[in-house]
Amino acid sequence: MASNRTLYTAADNLSQARGLSASISSISSLSSPAPSGRSAVASHISKTYRQASTLFLTRRLPEALSTVLPLVSPSQSDDPNGPLEPAPVIQASRSSRVKVWSLYLTVLNAIVELDPDDGKEAFGTQEWRAICHKVREGEIWEEVIRNGYDGIEGDVDAEVVINLATLLLTHAKTQITNQKRLENYLAAARTPNLNISSNRFTESSPRRYHSLGPGQRRATTVPSGADTPLDLHARVKILELYTLHVLPRNNEWGYARELISVSPVLDDERREAFLQALDTLREEQLEAERREEEERARREEAIRRDIEEARRLRAENEVRERRRLEEERAKREAEERERRERVRAAVTEGDFGVESTPTRPTAKSGSRLPEGVARERGPLPTRRASGGGNAVAAPTLMSKASMVLGNLRMLVDEIAGAFQTNPYVLLRMLAFIIGLLMLLSRKGIRERIARILEASWAKVKATAGMGTKVSYI
Template sequence: MALDGSYSATMDSPTGSETFGSHILSNSISSLTSPKISRNSSSHISKAYRQASQLFLTRRLPEALSTVLPLITPPTDGAADVNGDTDPAPVARASRSTRIKVWSLYITILNAILELDPDEGKDAFGTHEWRTLCTKVREGEVWEEVVQFGYHGVEGDVDADVVINLATLLLAHARSQVLNQRRLENYLASSTIPNLDISQRLEASQSPRFSSRSRRSHSKGANGADTPRDLNARVKILELYTLHVLLRNNEWDYAREFISASSILDEERRDAFLQALQSLREDQDESERREREEKQRQEDKLKKDIEEARKLRAENEARERRRIEEERARREGSEIDYGIEQTPSTPGSSKARHKRVSSSLSKSSARSPGSKKKKAVTRRPSMSARALMIIANIRNVIEQMGASFKSNPILLLKFIAFVASIGIMLGKRSVRERIQRILGTGWNKVKTTAGMGVKVSYI
């Protein structure tokens, strides 16, 4: 298998032999000099982990977070050594499996908190604490917190499973994947370089604060993976880095080059990665093509709607012009009745009346040859015809308004705002009284004017 071949190649190479010898020597030194975690401390961490897990499973996120925080936070009253370093968090002294479980649970709790609705999160944690937690994850501060509190500030000492969880968390919630890319690159670079300084290992193994760091550093080979589990975790990190983070940053060419030059991947995995990258590229191109087509379809639909609204407006205007011309024609046809009055016969007035009738008839006959025919055809519309005409006009106005609102939605918002402002104004008593006074004054003027018109007509 490729895994066995890679491991044998590492063991057979000079660098692999030196690393393997350093690994055995470091294990011996650590077993003689590094202090063991007390049974009470290990029991306390396990008990707190189980309690936090139960609280998380029952969706009691605030209690679960408060239970796991003491395990990953350095003690506030810890004394500093000569280098100014404080005591690490309790989880840093735990075994590798316990350390991975605690950090993974913490990251999982943070992910569940950020998936809450804003109102629900603020009710559960408070506005300030909720925003602090969201900022910690979205700005990538949680990664630095894990490195400093759990791994003594050494990027390459972070367990691969914890790195996978951190990268997945930032991939889901970070505002930008630039920080995620930089962190993964630092981890891949630092975890690949083996540490062959025996004096540094001796010094680190004698310090209880760096015992976990020593155990972590000598467990890696030249390629950062000495066991099948480490290799699988390493491949998973490469998958997140090349097929997710780099693609989110639109670095397709660099991802292809990184996969082709990676020493962790064998030929089979490299081909699978390149094939997956090609498939993702095709999917993105297809998605972009569909988006362009959808955008073009929406633009065409908008143009079509605008054109239909323009045609409808033109038809309405033509219909209105025909109606106005018909009204004008009816008024002109009825003008031949002007001047004919029914007055009592008086001596000497029949001759003058005959002259007026003759003059009116001569004018109407000289107006147009078909005026008599138009008069004969034209008749006053009935009440039902007038009602239908009014309804048609109202429908035309509504259609014009609908077309205008469809082509210009802002006009609808302005109309709604205008109606709302009128409603607000009419809701005030002073405004209503003032409008009533104005209408009353206007109505009195209209009645006065109508009365004067009646008097003049009577005279």
């Protein structure tokens, strides 16, 4: 592999600079670790993996994450100023490495699927949001490559790639990052070699480390190409995820069809199956888009009908309200006209409803006096025609007072009897009084009444003066 050859060349150059003897001893000590140390690391990884799996199965996610996290995270070396030690998972065998990363990704998937309240309660708000952001934005892919495969993207195990792609398919906001990572991996991976007998690495082959300096190590990993049927199956699975799930999510249908058609890892039968699956997915998407378009059109039509109905109801309400206002205005105008007619009739009558009585001429002057004045003055004294007869005595003040009181009592009795026989008279009188008060409340009416009363009083005084002169004569 090209990357491995580059690492070997860099290590050889560095060893020549520091001395051949020191380099040989360093390389031999690091590239061939003691079996006891390797067994201790493998035992520790296996034990930690089983413990984390048990915690995960019992849904104790915080404990499971804190248990598996030291296996996949670099640790600080004994020297405070020295570089970070590689993650323990780098020293594990391929099967253990795949198991550890698969468990770590599964725990992250379960954490992201938690209800927000449960996640914040279990991990804290900041930590839970950081985990969700790392998964949904695709940062977990970079973490796996950096901590588990020394930054070499093509060395990532196919099973781990499948788990990463599935995790991003489930939780990522967009599949752009997923597509880019899969393209980089497929471009960096080796061309398939199905000659099993030529494989130089096996399932249990350890990763080799080369000295780059004090405390620094870089691993040359087991090739990740399709050298075995298992690798070929994994590559087919990755291609399936890439062409049938990631690219369709990014609307790359043409590119997916082209990639399936020219892929060297697919035989004719699988290629035909992939193309049929892609056509089915395309038809399902078109059908879903058609249904969505129909649903959107139905919603828009319903909204349009609702708007038209609202406009119609508003127009009807406006017409009804306008009609009601017009009826009320016509009613008020009719009442106003009727009130004006009553006022005009009352003003025309002169004394606001009291009918004037015809006057009658006096015995001697022939002038017409108002009946009320004639009644108050009483009948004129009559004289005998004969000159020698005695004249009738004039009524005294007491007799006049008795006559007035008697007339008032008769008036009160008549009014009381009228009220008892016809109560409507009282209502008419009250209505008359209320109308009179309403008329008097207007300044113009009051002024006009005052002028009428002044003119009437002047006539009464003139008539009384004329009567006095006639009586004197």
